[in-house]
Amino acid sequence: MQLTNRSEIVVNKKMTFMERLYLPAILSGLMITVKHLFKKRATIKYPEETRPVAAVYRGWHVLKRDEQGRENCTACGLCAVACPAEAITMTAAERKKGEEHLYREEKYAEVYEINMLRCIFCGLCEEACPKEAIFLTDRMVPSNYDRGGFIFGKDKLVEGTSPDTRIDISKRTNAHRKP
Numbered sequence: 001m002q003l004t005n006r007s008e009i010v011v012n013k014k015m016t017f018m019e020r021l022y023l024p025a026i027l028s029g030l031m032i033t034v035k036h037l038f039k040k041r042a043t044i045k046y047p048e049e050t051r052p053v054a055a056v057y058r059g060w061h062v063l064k065r066d067e068q069g070r071e072n073c074t075a076c077g078l079c080a081v082a083c084p085a086e087a088i089t090m091t092a093a094e095r096k097k098g099e100e101h102l103y104r105e106e107k108y109a110e111v112y113e114i115n116m117l118r119c120i121f122c123g124l125c126e127e128a129c130p131k132e133a134i135f136l137t138d139r140m141v142p143s144n145y146d147r148g149g150f151i152f153g154k155d156k157l158v159e160g161t162s163p164d165t166r167i168d169i170s171k172r173t174n175a176h177r178k179p
């Protein structure tokens, strides 16, 4: 029974002398390789070269500080609840006397970790945060041979206090706030 009309009859025809030499096939293969040598490369030499990314690119998170350098995060846990990948864990602590310059509110995250191997960069943590504390940025998460190196703690997430270590998130927030 014939199911389609695309069947082909197989013929065991003898190869010609040129076909047996394989030269035309090798030369045509070489021609294809040579043609590709002069084409524009589709790849880039990352990490030396990087591609421009969109203003709303969702990359490596940042935990923001306020204008006085105090951590915005109050360890409310909403980001962890919103995270579909269960990538966020934290331990809350109470601000002690004399720490008012470090933490904006009475409660803060003593430990805050994101498992970058689980994160799917959906941005729901950012949307859930009521304190404008967590944002995704245009920075790429660097590669690592060590799986443990992908558990990003506060040392990798909280921005610095000096102006050159602050992470600019204005492009991302402006893109979100466009009418």
Ligand code: SF4
Pocket (backbone or CB within 6 Å): 079, 082, 083, 084, 085, 086, 087, 088, 114, 118, 119, 120, 121, 122, 123, 124, 125, 126
């Ligand atoms: S970007 Fe998405 S997956 Fe990653 S930590 Fe935030 S909520 Fe979780």
Ligand code: SF4
Pocket (backbone or CB within 6 Å): 072, 073, 074, 075, 076, 077, 078, 079, 080, 109, 128, 129, 130, 131, 132, 133, 134
């Ligand atoms: S980052 Fe935002 S949502 Fe997450 S614990 Fe801190 S304040 Fe709450």
